[in-house]
Amino acid sequence: MTETDGYRSLSLGEVTDMLGGCNNALILFHVHPDGDSVGSAFALRRMLESMGKKAWCMCADEVPERLMFAMEKYQASALPEAVPTGFEPDFIVSVDTAAPSQLGSLYERYGGKINLMIDHHGKGTVYADSYVMPEVSSCGEVLFDVLTELAKANGIDSLPGEVNELIYMAVSSDTGCFRYNNVHPSTHMLAAKLIEKGVRSADINHRLFGIKTLKQMQVEHAGFERMNLYGGGRIAVITFPYDLKKQYGAEDENLETLIDVARCVKGVEVAAAIRQPTEENRFRVSMRSSTDFDVSEICALYGGGGHERASGCTLNSDSILAAEMTIVSAVENKFATDAGEEE
Ligand SMILES: [Mn+2]
Structure with a gap:
């Protein structure tokens, strides 16, 4: 591990230990939310819930209508006021959010209390103990490794189907449907793996890229x-x-x-x-x-x-x-x- 401004750079094992140990997780993502942040946040939420934990996703800005399909099963809104009364987080994690400013008004509320940041942006300002993989296409791709490891460490055979779908959405979204120069062989290998597990890639890509209001x-x-x-x-x-x-x-x-x-x-x-x-x-x-x-x-x-x-x-x-x-x-x-x- 290395130190940045007193924050630690965590190993994969440390990250899965932290996630495995929490009970009520608050998952934060960046203002101006995109498919990577929404897919990553809800994939993490779904995974933690499948392990019997409580989790809630929050953003200072509402999720745009075109991405609502990914979250409507879980939450009607990601705004801070939508959090259920009585939800007391014992663990705060951010995804896809490279700097405090990207948390918008949530930083005033949770700055200094964030336990973990999971991200793929190389440039940024670390504001918590972090797991950042800068060469990776998307936060979704980083999270896939985290969740796979988390499953393994907790004797879970496979990730829930919804988690795979949300991860696929995150990756496809941040790579512009696998067209940008952040696509590496590993990105396509992950996509192949997810499709093999039953992810409906054509449907997801159509919703992300083929439809406009x-x-x-x-x-x-x-x-x-x-x-x-x-x-x-x-x-x-x-x-x-x-x-x-x-x-x-x-x-x-x-x-x-x-x-x-x-x-x-x-x-x-x-x-x-x-x-x-x-x-x-x-x-x-x-x-x-x-x-x-x-x-x-x-x-x-x-x-x-x-x-x-x-x-x-x-x-x-x-x-x-x-x-x-x-x-x-x-x-x-x-x-x-x-x-x-x-x-
Ligand atoms: Mn991203």
Whole structure:
């Protein structure tokens, strides 16, 4: 084990001992929940319950509607106020959550009381004794090993079918249906193992990637109509102002796929979606790159960041058009600099 800020990096055996020893587990996951966090949290909940323990999953933000299918059997809501009265956790574990800020308001409540964090993000701020596997595709993949070991240590023959389904969902979700560059041979081997155990992969992938609500499609259509191409078609930008959001009765969650509309256009190397969440002239920018162009450098200019191929930032501008122009010139400048460096 190694020490980080007084927190220990735990072995697999220590993790399974901790999980095996708890009775009432509170499972926390990150704000802005995605399929990996929801799948991981509920897989852990289901597993602990199959061992006769009590468990409850909690997030500072509600689970988006498109992922509700994974949790509705267990909880109607993941919000803090939904916790059953009388539920007194003796163990607090977080999944898929790399930093205190990602716990949102839950950190004020549970910071310093978290017994264990299970994650796969390499970069982050450790806030509890941890089990982090940074090279692994998803928290779901990490959790599969943890739960398999936990089962073995407690004489359980196989993981419950629902656990396998939730793990599959987590892995497929974080790998964009096994399309991103976080997929390793082990990821496919795990998927194969889960399908062998009866996981309905086609159904899960259809629900995660093949279905959109009508509103989602309307929003994407409206966004597409507003898409502008720059730099000879290498840059695509979609803007979505607040009045349009209001007109469609859209939630922020409905606007998250606008970036995918922009980035899948042939020839586009850098895509940006700029939305205006409220009436304020504060714009949320999402950026994607399909080449070595590092969009995190652009976002860092405006106090944001992320990964080389997926980043975000918040811009204060006079108008959404001004925000669009800011991003476009930053990208064009970097194109010019990068081209100069290659010569
Ligand atoms: Mn994840």
